[in-house]
Amino acid sequence: MDSVVPPFWGPDFDELSSTDPEIAQVVLGELDRLRAGLQLIASENLTSPAVLAALGSTLTNKYAEGYPGRRYYGGCAQVDQAETIGLTRARELFGAGHANLQPHSGASANLAAYAALVAPGEKVLAMELPHGGHLTHGSRVNFSGRWFDAVGYPVRADTELIDYDQVRDLARRHRPKLIICGATAYPRLIDFAAFRSIADEVDAYLMVDAAHFIGLVAGGAIPSPVPYADVVCATTHKVLRGPRGGMILCRAEFAERIDKAVFPFTQGGPLMHAVAAKAVALREAARPAFGEYAAQVVRNARTLADGLAEAGMRPVSGGTDTHLALIDLREVGVSGRDAEARCELARITLNKNAIPYDPQPPMTASGIRVGTGCVTTQGMTEPQLRVVAELIARAVRADPATVAGTAELTEIAGAVTELVAEFPAYPRPVEYSR
Structure with missing residues (x-):
């Protein structure tokens, strides 16, 4: 293999190279791709060696259904510490009443939020997918559009910005149980206070899908949705620069509902190596x-x-x-x-x-x-x-x-x-x- 392996990979990669050279070659090929070109996918980033170390750790071996202090398996003392540290860091970094680091992805976090806040068949108002929204915001090919009565709001044709008066009109007309803001291809700031006002007017929950911009929030580069939302769902990769995975922040009053919606309702055992890596990334983001x-x-x-x-x-x-x-x-x-x-x-x-x-x-x-x-x-x-x-x-x-x-x-x-x-x-x- 001609590739130069980063020094922090150490003997573990030597073991992979000797026992499975085919997969080792794929790993090196991806490293070469990263080094040889410009990576401009908005949902990607490079994690730190510390995050990679946690991901490749012995924590991957542990089954830990449940939450710290309330597991269904024994032997969870160490993973309990890892998750507790991560939860504390998440709450402190974002000023949230409660956090959950177990969702396997942003879509899993969104699914849990739906499960916690609305019942199948109830109305949901969210940004239309062709205008910058996400599959989990009501697309007919996704659970969100098949299980819930989804209504979409577009951007204005002339400005390509969210029209908050139009969102308010749609909310008044359809009376959704849940309003979602956040997007995957909307380049402008979102007025979370306006969405909070609209949600309060129609007695709806407000969920912010902050998957794309939560890292900018962590770094103080854009305003935070946490003071306005009932629930904030996010990924831990992208700008936050952590491992691939999901995260939920919410008001303390929704803590039990969110936790039960993640486990046991939508997921089984958490990926404890990923939870620990999320904790590492959250510490890095606080610097x-x-x-x-x-x-x-x-x-x-x-x-x-x-x-x-x-x-x-x-x-x-x-x-x-x-x-x-x-x-x-x-x-x-x-x-x-x-x-x-x-x-x-x-x-x-x-x-x-x-x-x-x-x-x-x-x-x-x-x-x-x-x-x-x-x-x-x-x-x-x-x-x-x-x-x-x-x-x-x-x-x-x-x-x-x-x-x-x-x-x-x-x-x-x-x-x-x-x-x-x-x-x-x-x-x-x-x-x-x-």
């Missing part, structure tokens, strides 16, 4: 350096959006306030699917994405979504993001069906390799433990 990181993520996203705009690629809503930007490619004449494929050839990883009122089907899409969490972790700032914007703009316009386009994409890939060589993924432990 001053993480606040600096979160602020830089937003600055980088704005720089990237502005750079793409200068290259003739329109940012939806005119820009971004968060870690992501949604880019309309219709004026360029390239679909999101083709743009994603072309950028992949240039070693730029991003994703096609529907834009509001998109004339194209979702698997084609008229836009792309870009995020700056990962490149910011690698140390890039505004000067590098201006270069990234130029490289994306060139790649999107390069047609690989032509000789000139293929040559252009090869040249861009070389420029990407040179750029990321200055900011490598996992260079050495000190870069990620500060």
